[in-house]
Amino acid sequence: MRCLPHPARARHSLVLLDTEGFPDHEQDDEDAFSRLFVLNVLLSSVFVYNSRGDGDPQTQLERLTYVRELSQRVRVLPECCEPWDNSVLLSTILPTFVWCLRDVVPDPQLDWELEEEQHNLDSTVSATPGADHSPTRCIQSTFSCRKLFRFCPPGLDGEWGMPPAPLGPLHPTFQGQLEHFQQYVLSCEPKTTLGKHLIDGTFLAGLLERIVELLGRDETILLQEVCKELLEATMPHEVEGCRTPSPLGPVLESRGAASAAQPLRPKPKVEAVVVLQASSAPDRDGTRGDSAQASLWDPAQATSATGPICLVENVPSQGLQVNREALAQLQARSQPVVVVAIAGLYRTGKSYLMNQLAGKRTGFSLGSTIQSHTKGIWMWCVPHPRRPGHTLVLLDTEGLGDVEKGNAKNDTWIFTLAVLLSSTLVYNSLGVIDQAGPSYVTELTEHIQAKAASGAGLAAAGDGADFVRFFPAFVWAVRDFTLQLRLDGRDITADEYLEHALRLKPGDDQCAQTYNLPRLCLHHFFPTRKCFVFEQPAHGEYLHRLEELHDDQLDPGFRKQAAHFCAYIWATAQTKALPGGHVVTGKLLGDLVVTYVDAICSGAVPCLENAVLALAQVENSVAVEEAMARYRTALGPWSVLPTETLSELLALHAQAEHDALEVFMARAFKDEDHLFQRSLKEQLDVELSKLCAANKQASHDRCQAVLLELSGDLEAHIGSGTYAVPGGYQRYLDERQRVVEQYQEVSRKGLMAVSALQEFLRSQDAVADTIREADQSLSEHDKELAGQQARTEAAEHEAAARRMAQEAAEQRRQEAKRSQAEHVQQLEARLETERQQLLAEHQQALDHKLKEQERLLHQGFQHQAEQLRAEIRGLQRQISQSRRQTCVLF
Numbered sequence: 015m016r017c018l019p020h021p022a023r024a025r026h027s028l029v030l031l032d033t034e035g036f037p038d039h040e041q042d043d044e045d046a047f048s049r050l051f052v053l054n055v056l057l058s059s060v061f062v063y064n065s066r067g068d069g070d071p072q073t074q075l076e077r078l079t080y081v082r083e084l085s086q087r088v089r090v091l092p093e094c095c096e097p098w099d100n101s102v103l104l105s106t107i108l109p110t111f112v113w114c115l116r117d118v119v120p121d122p123q124l125d126w127e128l129e130e131e132q133h134n135l136d137s138t139v140s141a142t143p144g145a146d147h148s149p150t151r152c153i154q155s156t157f158s159c160r161k162l163f164r165f166c167p168p169g170l171d172g173e174w175g176m177p178p179a180p181l182g183p184l185h186p187t188f189q190g191q192l193e194h195f196q197q198y199v200l201s202c203e204p205k206t207t208l209g210k211h212l213i214d215g216t217f218l219a220g221l222l223e224r225i226v227e228l229l230g231r232d233e234t235i236l237l238q239e240v241c242k243e244l245l246e247a248t249m250p251h252e253v254e255g256c257r258t259p260s261p262l263g264p265v266l267e268s269r270g271a272a273s274a275a276q277p278l279r280p281k282p283k284v285e286a287v288v289v290l291q292a293s294s295a296p297d298r299d300g301t302r303g304d305s306a307q308a309s310l311w312d313p314a315q316a317t318s319a320t321g322p323i324c325l326v327e328n329v330p331s332q333g334l335q336v337n338r339e340a341l342a343q344l345q346a347r348s349q350p351v352v353v354v355a356i357a358g359l360y361r362t363g364k365s366y367l368m369n370q371l372a373g374k375r376t377g378f379s380l381g382s383t384i385q386s387h388t389k390g391i392w393m394w395c396v397p398h399p400r401r402p403g404h405t406l407v408l409l410d411t412e413g414l415g416d417v418e419k420g421n422a423k424n425d426t427w428i429f430t431l432a433v434l435l436s437s438t439l440v441y442n443s444l445g446v447i448d449q450a451g452p453s454y455v456t457e458l459t460e461h462i463q464a465k466a467a468s469g470a471g472l473a474a475a476g477d478g479a480d481f482v483r484f485f486p487a488f489v490w491a492v493r494d495f496t497l498q499l500r501l502d503g504r505d506i507t508a509d510e511y512l513e514h515a516l517r518l519k520p521g522d523d524q525c526a527q528t529y530n531l532p533r534l535c536l537h538h539f540f541p542t543r544k545c546f547v548f549e550q551p552a553h554g555e556y557l558h559r560l561e562e563l564h565d566d567q568l569d570p571g572f573r574k575q576a577a578h579f580c581a582y583i584w585a586t587a588q589t590k591a592l593p594g595g596h597v598v599t600g601k602l603l604g605d606l607v608v609t610y611v612d613a614i615c616s617g618a619v620p621c622l623e624n625a626v627l628a629l630a631q632v633e634n635s636v637a638v639e640e641a642m643a644r645y646r647t648a649l650g651p652w653s654v655l656p657t658e659t660l661s662e663l664l665a666l667h668a669q670a671e672h673d674a675l676e677v678f679m680a681r682a683f684k685d686e687d688h689l690f691q692r693s694l695k696e697q698l699d700v701e702l703s704k705l706c707a708a709n710k711q712a713s714h715d716r717c718q719a720v721l722l723e724l725s726g727d728l729e730a731h732i733g734s735g736t737y738a739v740p741g742g743y744q745r746y747l748d749e750r751q752r753v754v755e756q757y758q759e760v761s762r763k764g765l766m767a768v769s770a771l772q773e774f775l776r777s778q779d780a781v782a783d784t785i786r787e788a789d790q791s792l793s794e795h796d797k798e799l800a801g802q803q804a805r806t807e808a809a810e811h812e813a814a815a816r817r818m819a820q821e822a823a824e825q826r827r828q829e830a831k832r833s834q835a836e837h838v839q840q841l842e843a844r845l846e847t848e849r850q851q852l853l854a855e856h857q858q859a860l861d862h863k864l865k866e867q868e869r870l871l872h873q874g875f876q877h878q879a880e881q882l883r884a885e886i887r888g889l890q891r892q893i894s895q896s897r898r899q900t901c902v903l904f
Contacts, residue, residue, distance in 0.1 A: 347600025713764025
């Protein structure tokens with residue numbers, strides 16, 4: 015067992031139970047494994063069956079024969095005598111069954127189909143007709159929720175069952191499959207009793223002890239009696255009939271006292287029992303339930319990790335706060351995100367539209383009274399229905415203009431966050447395009463700062479001109495629209511209706527300026543505008559029960575309009591990106607949420623440039639770490655030291671460095687002055703030095719070992735005095751030369767081969783001199799010539815060693831030049847990509863400004879068109895500078 019904080023549910027614990035592996039073939043202790051299976055099933059809220067994918071997958075599932083005994087060993091009610099009835103009851107309380115099929119051949123099409131089927135096990139396997147007692151049939155009849163997750167081999171080598179190196183990368187396909195599995199398991203509901211009470215650690219410990227006791231006596235487990243017994247044992251902690259998670263100490267003490275009163279029953283072991291508590295996330299009305307109510311499990315009110323959850327809480331006395339549980343869910347998503355936010359006056363049906371975008375009737379809570387129902391900003395993360403590998407993040411915001419709130423400033427901050435976080439902003443209004451919607455847009459210049467600059471007023475600083483570069487697409491949804499789309503006797507589109515409603519009013523008086531300002535902001539700030547009109551979805555009492563209505567009970571016209579709206583959003587809503595084009599993932603979006611909310615709570619104005627730079631610092635640090643991990647992994651399976659030549663080693667380093675740079679460039683952004691890339695290069699240089707030193711040491715050790723083995727006979731003869739006879743010196747030289755020749759024939763000695771041989775020969779100099787002087791067959795002249803020859807050979811070896819050292823130094827210098835060129839090349843490529851992206855953003859903004867200027871001139875608003883001229887000239891200068899821009903490389 016391992017207990018740790020649940021990564022997606024605040025104030026919950028995640029209890030992981032890892033079981034002894036079941037045997038591949040029948041054994042004498044089959045009954046023990048059957049009991050182990052039952053124990054696992056009854057203790058868990060998610061039961062994972064792990065098997066290899068070799069052979070027929072159906073055969074792997076059929077090996078889980080223990081499932082056939084489940085309904086015999088476990089009963090829900092004492093009076094449940096028929097096996098079929100008991101299986102039905104069991105299916106309502108048993109955990110989710112998840113089959114993990116490991117080490118299968120990657121099949122993207124099958125993975126896609128499985129994901130489309132929401133990993134439904136029955137979509138892939140089925141029981142053989144007539145085999146009513148087969149394990150597959152028992153799983154289908156006993157477990158109400160059955161899932162299948164396929165996994166390819168985890169390592170890049172693709173070998174079955176081979177785990178990757180500790181620092182090695184996981185196969186990209188395996189990473190994606192693992193992420194889907196993790197997200198699903200972490201989204202599953204907490205463990206509950208028969209009465210749907212949440213289970214804490216004390217209850218789980220008691221359940222474990224009771225089940226083990228019954229299994230040990232081979233008695234049938236009656237779940238109703240077991241749960242009743244354990245709940246009665248915690249009666250002192252009941253509050254108004256509701257069981258609450260009690261403090262760990264007192265409950266365990268009471269259990270210890272109960273055990274002391276029953277000496278025949280062993281005292282329970284209570285170490286590492288962690289209390290599992292229910293989440294205290296805020297309700298939709300912004301309040302928190304008391305602890306007693308928090309422990310109750312109400313499926314109608316529960317907010318799971320896969321459903322809507324409050325992301326930014328709006329607490330009247332404390333302001334805006336980020337919900338850490340929702341933040342953890344968001345930051346766990348590594349996929350690019352498409353963020354659609356909806357804003358508008360309260361009680362205008364915003365939540366219903368967001369449920370439609372999620373493809374669900376229910377999700378975001380709908381209210382049926384005059385009170386605002388959504389508080390703060392609620393989030394729902396769903397797989398994007400049109401873009402594989404993307405997450406659609408839906409943000410349902412608190413209604414604007416709520417008279418009960420009493421703080422208009424709060425409305426502006428909610429609207430500001432919706433603009434900053436989304437890639438498409440939907441503004442929802444009732445009946446007609448009203449004046450209230452655009453009025454919030456005028457305050458954005460006071461609540462959003464594009465660039466880090468002094469001064470609180472942004473319009474004065476000219477930052478409003480930059481808004482169009484990073485503001486979301488704007489969609490106006492007009493609900494309960496009863497007018498005819500006709501103008502001047504002709505039919506018009508919803509878009510033409512929007513543009514007509516946003517036309518400016520002639521005149522320079524205060525009334526005209528007040529009317530025109532929000533419309534000018536909408537025109538200038540948002541890159542695109544779109545309008546949809548919706549009829550009433552239903553009539554009469556049905557209007558207040560939209561979540562309960564099926565499609566055929568909705569107005570046909572509304573169904574068609576809603577389908578058109580959803581199709582447009584799914585097709586056109588862009589992936590959220592930072593200025594410069596860096597794609598935003600769930601992790602980055604969560605960081606943005608924290609940065610913006612912290613700025614608001616501190617009384618500052620959220621600054622996009624500062625936020626991006628802060629994110630870049632974190633992301634670029636991670637990019638360096640990932641690049642270094644990739645470098646070490648690339649060397650791991652390939653570089654078997656020692657290498658024969660330095661060139662071979664440097665080639666391995668060059669390829670690993672290339673891979674590391676690609677990893678860094680793919681994730682890094684806004685690396686001002688290339689500080690993080692410099693850091694990466696410095697670390698790579700250090701790693702190269704370590705690699706060369708290790709290579710030398712490995713070569714030296716191998717050479718020493720080879721020479722030690724080859725010179726064994728030579729050393730033995732020296733020790734026994736074999737060469738201390740006339741003619742012994744020549745014999746010694748011949749045998750030493752034979753050692754040298756055999757040494758030179760050995761491969762893979764590495765860079766230190768010559769140096770090690772020179773060291774060996776030097777170690778023999780004194781021995782050679784002694785043997786030569788003692789050889790009586792040599793004249794003094796012969797001895798002098800032999801000594802001279804030995805010195806000449808030693809000098810030649812010294813010269814050869816110096817040449818090799820010089821060649822190695824030259825190769826290192828050439829490698830440094832190559833490395834520099836590699837960094838410069840990849841940096842230039844990235845800077846060029848960023849420059850082109852910046853040019854495209856500026857050009858898009860310029861085209862938008864020119865179009866707006868032309869519209870104003872056409873409508874006769876010369877003054878407003880002249881005001882745009884300065885912004886246009888500024889954009890033209892920026893484009894010109896970007897085209898001439900040269901980068902200073904490190």
